Amino acid sequence: MNVLDITIVNVALPHMEGSLHANSNQITWALTTYMLAMVIVTPLTGLLVERFGQRQLILWSVAGFLVCSVMSGQSHSLTEIVFWRFMQGALGASLVPVGQAILVEAYPREKRGVAMATLGMGTMLGPIVGPVLGGYLTQDLSWRWCFYVNIPIGLIAFTMLLLYIPSFGKSEHPRPIDWLGFMWMAIGLGALQMMLSLGDQDGWLSSRFIIILMLLAGMGILLFVLRSLNVSHPLVNLRLLKDRSLTLGSAGIGLFGLALYGTMVILPIYLQDYMGYEAQTAGLVMAPQGIGSWVSMWMAGRLLNRGANPRWMILAGVGLGATGTWLSLSYNLQVNPFWIIWPGVIRGLGLGLVSIPLFTLAFATLSKEQTPEGSGIFNLMRNLGGSVGIAIISTIMTEEAQEAWNQMGGHINPFSAALPRYLRDAGLHQGTLAWQVLGQTLAQHAAMRGILDAFTFLFWSFIAVILIVLLMKNKA
Template sequence: MVAITFAVMASIIMNVLDTTIVNVALPHMQGGLRANVDQVSWILTSYMLAMVVVTPMTGLLVERFGQRRLMLGSVAGFVFTSAMAGQSHSIVEMVVWRFLQGLLGASMVPVGQAILVASYPPERRGMAMATLGMGIMLGPVLGPILGGYLTDDASWRWCFYVNVPVGLTALFLLARYVPEGGQSPRPRPIDWQGFLAMAVGLGCTQAVLSLGDQDDWFSSQIIRTLTVVAAASIVLFVWRSLTVDRPIVNLRLLKNRALALGSMGIGLFGLALYGVMVILPFYLQEHMGYEAKTAGLVMAPQGVGAMISMGLAGRLLSRNVNPRAVALAGIALGTFGSYLTLFYNLHIDMGWVIWPGFIRGLGLGFISIPLFTIAFSSLTRQETAEGSGIFNLMRNLGGSVGIALVTTIISEYTQVAWNQMGGHINPYTPILSTVLHGRPITAASAQILARTLSQHAAMRGTLDAFVFVFWGFIIMLPLVLLMGNPKARRSVELVVES
């Protein structure tokens, strides 16, 4: 059991780390791959989008291939695509390998959990899940730190190469110790039409959000075409999900108010979490002058805060504390931590990054577990697995959309700020004459003015992105208030157990 636990833990930590380890390396990858901010964000977006598409299919894949073969295939594919991503020399090549990495890694967490449950006797499963949970929570803490050190001391490519030795070790242990299980003699049919409609719809939506700012939105024929295809595909996906007997995602469960509101809330949670993880690396390295390892260290307290609050939330819920009260406390902390970021400038102290991040992390931890508890409180055990598909789909989709929207806001509002502030810089502006001490504008002074203007315009664009994250927390408030009291319908213990 120790070998199985180590193998599963290594696989899952490797998968979870890849959602955060790359963040602090993005500014370095931007130069190495000759990409702009919008383009380099696809390195994160493509990975998240692939996970959105495959995660709902995990149960169907287990029925066909079994837990062991699916886990072995996922880890082997993840290791190979990690190595290929590390050797990428163009943004297109990197995005393709990251997308494949997400496709192959999407099943690792749920299948790894199932393997651990099957490997331990009932009386020791709680300990196994607690150990696994701690490993999963280490990802947001270790990711920025490890990514920063690898980027500064080796190369950003090692953020991907580091998966190779870890993955090969996990692969050897999985092949040696994990037994077969989960395969069904009569697997459920796959609704391929619904799956393709979902994949095309989500992919085109992501492309519109990510490329719209570069192509002037609906003045571009490509954006208009992608929008029509996205809308038609999503309508087809919804229709299939509501009419076929065994859809990829059972949207009929959204008639349950708690699940519907909880899924919307976890989508906003993903938006806030991954939105911040995109904003901070560029802000700290491009505008504050931090090294990658320093940026990783000051970002890590958000993960520490999340670990602490998730442990506390579990204890509070086990003592029958109302999940809505815990979630509201998390929203308050997350909102306050995000509010503090609205006062950022180009000269803030390091503590202004650490403490708001820690407070925001506390809020994120207090939000996630109660949302799960409330969302699943009125589902039967048979509905829980399908409800989990919707819940995880919305969390990953929220993160994917959040990344796209944040990068769009930064890019667009930086340009707006440049135009607004730049319009006041001319030879006849009195304040400019004061700054230059009455001397005429030379090529050198013009260059300094342009660089200063660029820094302040980017700072304003960054602040607008933080405002977006701040409102993401605010919007969670009415969703939680509209949720019913789960105690009146089902105990917390049954929800957590299921």
Template sequence: MSQAHPHSTAPDPGAHRGFITLAIMLATIMQTLDSTIANVALPHMAGNLSASQDQISWVLTSYIVAAAIATPLTGWLTGRFGRKRVFLVAVVGFTVASMLCGLSESLVQIVLARLLQGLFGAALVPLSQAVMLDSNPPEKHAQAMAVWGMGVMIGPILGPTLGGWLTDNLTWRWVFFINLPVGMLSFYGIKAYIRETETDRQLGFDFYGFLTLSLAIGLFQMLLDRGEQLDWFSSTEIVLEAVGALVSLTFFVVLTATAQGPSFFNVNLLKDRNFVTGLGFYFLVGLLLYATRALLPPLLQTLMGYPVVTTGLVTGPSGIGTMLAMLLAGRLTSKVDPRALIALGFSLTALSLWQMSGYTLDMSEGGIVWPGVIQGMGVGFVSVPLTTVTFSTLDRRYRSDGTSIFSLFRNIGSSIGISLMQTLLTRNSAIYHARLAELVTSASPAIRAGLPALLDPGSPGGLAALNNEVTRQASFLAYLTDFRIMMVATLLALPFLLLMRKNGNAPPAEIDAQVLE
């Protein structure tokens, strides 16, 4: 039976929408920031915790796997216990887990703490999105999603730069301690201003559905995370993870399709064409955005000799482009066909990737900044109208379930994108190296005449130096190939916008009185 809260003493959400927004945005930024902020601190952690490079990677893997498994659970927890209660527990759990990460004295301790971080943090983004949608009237949804989207994008953009600064000026432990004041402020805002949603204490739990989906997601994440390191399907571990993920997913689909009682995945979500199409596009946003973010820093630092600080300075402006485009898209979505804005965003993204595919090793910093700004604007013009249209026709009863699945698809897209692009980068580097090496031999008069003595292939030292340069050039060509592949994928996605309904801005005008407490 549903349990409402007619005697809530919390302030009217309409009068305190700013405080609500601030509270949930702090939670969103805290979670998304932690998905990337620890990356740059890994070498320092490895030395301090006496862990190898392979072992310290579990600091990232444990978080990703735990968050992926827990994300689909958000919808059921919200329906059973209430959105506010789940939100508060998630913020407290994430903040405490962050403190435990910073206090860790061994690899085992920090991996366990990161597992807790992932489990509690998984609910923060989908819950913040659901609260933003429900605390604003339909005509304000686009602007609300613009603000929410900025929080989602700020984390991954600022993470590496902030993490590097904290590690250099303090210690790697402050990468995690920084979450403590943010978490406390977010907890206060949620507790004071957000109302509780209706709950159903009799809501059943599909344990087998949860178990099979969790196994499928967890094994798939492990496969993606360790595949490149273990040479993919030449490794027994990767084969077992692939088989296990496929079998688990098959069982989940069968159980969901034949369920007579409560099902862990609400199949009603699949009846909404806008929602299903939106999942596909958000998957692609995750794939393109995070893959590019993963490719640029090593390209700039390893091949072009950029210091860490300079790398942050030339990649940071892309976030400015995203914010500006989101603010503009928030105002335009109610006046312009949202599909046109999404098409504009994907077109700008394709343009930026085309520009990146024309990088040279001696290009200026401005040549790196502007494609990043254009790509950032593309992401901004996609995110706001896409989120608005995806949920515009979805019944509000399914919103918590929908936002958790929405976030899950973005995360899976980013995992696949990073793994796929890194695999192609490694393989294409080897291919280009072989092709260039065929042309660079001591028997080639043009090579002998055109190279300085330092790169003379006739001497052992010159041959080694020449091989290093060939490797550098081959790696650079492989990066450019990755950018071209992502550009083509972006353009191929555009026709699928026709699957979305044009008029998707008309959800119920009234806001449920029990949405916020």
């Protein structure tokens, strides 16, 4: 539910505009505020577990998430949807890190691989299924069902948690809340998330608002770090980052989030806007990547339980992910769906082999008491990595498409010797219709250049994971 609600709403945004009396820029706040709340609350997981315990926290999180899902579906104005989406993100932020902490507590180290693989399969399901499910629900029912779909799953989850999750993790003497540290963290991470979400549409440094957000993000994060390192009871125990495995693992999962969510940005735009696929068809073409991830996660869990070396598994996953992305560099505007599907399967196999072994290495040297807080930091980096990836990919596609338009468009003019021959072969004569057709064709090919440049960036982001893995301790 938590990860699904990041991507399922993307498809519904255009349909929400009319119902909520918002324009295309305003409606993006329904997505931005959700991510904003998640980024602020995720690092607080350790503190919340100390005060309420893992059982109470995850039960209240699921219940609150369900209520906010219903209220989001019932919204009739932009203000309502923004408020309930923020609350939904805040209440759902702890679901993944607390789930990881519960599994670490419940399973012995030698069986942890399968447990994490099972959780990872659910986490990976969201970005893959989101666009497909969102397309079907929005087209056949209403955008409101993108939120109501959480109800049956959430009720099942709440019932199972109530029956089976033991109560542990609560401290008899929880540390006091550092409200000043919370203020600096909220300002820093909140401004950073807003900057990443709105930067591309506002023109980055050409926007005064984005510059202000950048300054607030830098100031807030710096003061938060200084505060956390100089008080006896910090809001988030950043001293855990002295553990090299956790630090490098968090950096690695950030790059993983960048690659995962970056791919989820490129493919829907490419398939729907330039290949002419409907949302459901595009989702079906993208689904095999998720199937590949499921298969490799299942394999990763069992290989880890049998003593496989997690470092070699990550390197194999990076190799597969980079290969699948490299094959995507040959895409064009007439490519057969088969050539989109099987590189996606290869990339999916790689993504599945990276995430679970990376978690295993990152938490190899942490105690069980440190796991909830470490998991909060780890998942914060995954979310930030996804936000950074979306921002970078969106900017690359926009900027490189504009540059390609200028480069290629310079050759289309009345004095070009090739232009009359092209128009003749296309059955066109110089005039208004011909220039319209040329403009549309130029826009498509320029956008294709931007998409290929974005895939190139993702290829190198996979390669960067290799450097991180080589620096990690080979201990699980």
